[in-house]
Amino acid sequence: MHSSTRSQAHATPPLVLPSTNSTRQSLQLQQEQHQELLSPMKQVAAATAGGVVTALFVTPFDVVKTRLQAQIGVPPVVQAQAVQYAPVPCHEQPLRGTLDAFVKISKCEGNLALWRGLGPAIALTVPATALYVCLS
Secondary structure: OOOHHHHHHHOOOOOOOOOOOHHHHHHHHHHHHHHOOOHHHHHHHHHHHHHHHHHHHHHHHHHHHHHHHHOOOOOOOOOOOHHOOOOOOHHHHOOHHOOOOOOHHHHHHHHHHHOHHHHHHHHHHHHHHHHHHHHH
16 A cells, blocks of 8 residues: 555656637747837847858758759769779769768868858848838
8 A cells, every 4th residue: 555655656647738719829929029129220130140051051952952953863973994094073973862972972072071061152142131120
């Protein structure tokens, strides 16, 4: 009996989930309070900073994806028997996957090559996020 009393004393209370309506109302209230705390300029600045950070993070993946897609349908370089053992230049080596593309692009073209296209990405992100925040 002593062990059953102990297990009842340490029993966890049943989980009570809030109703959907109260959850929605709570979220709306939190959003209203949050919007009251930030001025529109601060909201635009925060959204723009988030967009720039996202562009910085995503651009290398876009570069790798584009390079992998660009090589689809391109036949491999056929070399003559005499130059079979000559090293293949970096830009002619096929990319065999995402990790291989990251390594080869960094090694052959430098680390900054992974961020090619960052300028246009940021140029599109900044006005888009500013408009989104202002219109929402």
